[in-house]
Amino acid sequence: MHSFLSFSPEVAAARAAGKAIVALESTIISHGMPYPQNVQMAREVEQIIRDGGAVPATVAIIDGKICIGLSPEQLELLATAPDAMKVSRRDLPYVLSQAKLGATTVAATMICAELAGIEVFVTGGLGGVHRGAETSFDISADLQELARTSVAVVCAGVKSILDIGLTLEYLETHGVPVVSAGQPGFPAFFTRESGYNADFQLDTAAEQAAFIRTKWELGLNGGVVVSNPVPAADAMPKAEIDAITEQALNEAAQRGITGKQVTPFLLGRIKDLTAGRSLATNIALVKHNARVGAALACALHAHPA
Numbered sequence: 466m467h468s469f470l471s472f473s474p475e476v477a478a479a480r481a482a483g484k485a486i487v488a489l490e491s492t493i494i495s496h497g498m499p500y501p502q503n504v505q506m507a508r509e510v511e512q513i514i515r516d517g518g519a520v521p522a523t524v525a526i527i528d529g530k531i532c533i534g535l536s537p538e539q540l541e542l543l544a545t546a547p548d549a550m551k552v553s554r555r556d557l558p559y560v561l562s563q564a565k566l567g568a569t570t571v572a573a574t575m576i577c578a579e580l581a582g583i584e585v586f587v588t589g590g591l592g593g594v595h596r597g598a599e600t601s602f603d604i605s606a607d608l609q610e611l612a613r614t615s616v617a618v619v620c621a622g623v624k625s626i627l628d629i630g631l632t633l634e635y636l637e638t639h640g641v642p643v644v645s646a647g648q649p650g651f652p653a654f655f656t657r658e659s660g661y662n663a664d665f666q667l668d669t670a671a672e673q674a675a676f677i678r679t680k681w682e683l684g685l686n687g688g689v690v691v692s693n694p695v696p697a698a699d700a701m702p703k704a705e706i707d708a709i710t711e712q713a714l715n716e717a718a719q720r721g722i723t724g725k726q727v728t729p730f731l732l733g734r735i736k737d738l739t740a741g742r743s744l745a746t747n748i749a750l751v752k753h754n755a756r757v758g759a760a761l762a763c764a765l766h767a768h769p770a
């Protein structure tokens with residue numbers, strides 16, 4: 466076992482008992498939502514995964530260790546610490562060797578999950594190809610990670626702050642399958658439809674698990690995107706979110722926001738401009754993803770590699 470890994474008592478017991486485990490990211494807590502909704506969401510999502518028959522493992526970098534599973538105090542720390550770094554693949558050696566506090570993105574959480582032998586990871590939305598990437602080169606490291614790291618990522622698609630069409634093209638080029646659950650359409654996070662279809666509709670956890678096992682048994686390493694639309698009752702009106710997204714993108718451009726600050730800035734502005742309603746949608750979709758992810762982890766567990 467990797468010397469950087471540190472398992473919480475709950476996750477260590479799950480490993481010993483051979484239970485299904487679901488990884489969760491921490492950038493969504495530290496940089497994606499305000500306090501105290503962030504920590505409340507994190508606790509509730511963990512409980513949904515337990516209720517679904519799996520064991521939650523929230524991932525973060527603390528005191529030079531990759532923590533797989535966090536105590537309530539550690540969750541609170543991630544939710545409140547102003548100096549928690551947003552950690553992607555590039556940043557992992559720095560936060561670990563400098564013993565900084567790090568919140569893991571989709572990319573970094575996938576790396577840590579694979580090191581820990583965890584096959585399923587639940588989040589809200591993936592990073593992707595930003596609008597204007599043809600000049601900014603802003604393409605999230607999440608996409609490269611999906612190309613190389615063998616973890617299934619349950620999400621509600623990608624936000625329309627990104628170029629969704631180019632994000633799907635990039636994933637296709639890198640051989641990353643995009644599966645949808647319950648509908649043919651690839652969802653756009655706050656709304657159920659993006660105008661693009663996923664590659665394959667697989668509605669049940671058993672079908673999703675069979676697909677993922679088949680990929681990995683063929684030696685086709687890399688991730689699988691399992692996209693799951695926000696429940697209709699929690700979705701936002703498309704016209705409203707489109708207008709607010711445009712405004713947030715314009716403000717980011719005017720202020721010259723670049724690099725890893727772009728995504729947190731846009732998420733924060735969208736929340737403010739919707740007077741917090743986007744936050745309620747965000748929380749609802751993550752909880753829904755937790756249900757789907759727990760079922761998928763149990764189905765994969767029933768058919769081990």
Ligand code: PSU
Binds near residue numbers: 571
């Ligand atoms: N998209 C969201 N919510 C999030 C993120 C993305 O809708 O919280 C976070 C995730 O942690 C994701 C990261 O991995 O932002 C991507 O950041 P970047 O675009 O800088 O790669």
Ligand code: MN
Binds near residue numbers: 603605606727
């Ligand atoms: Mn970026």
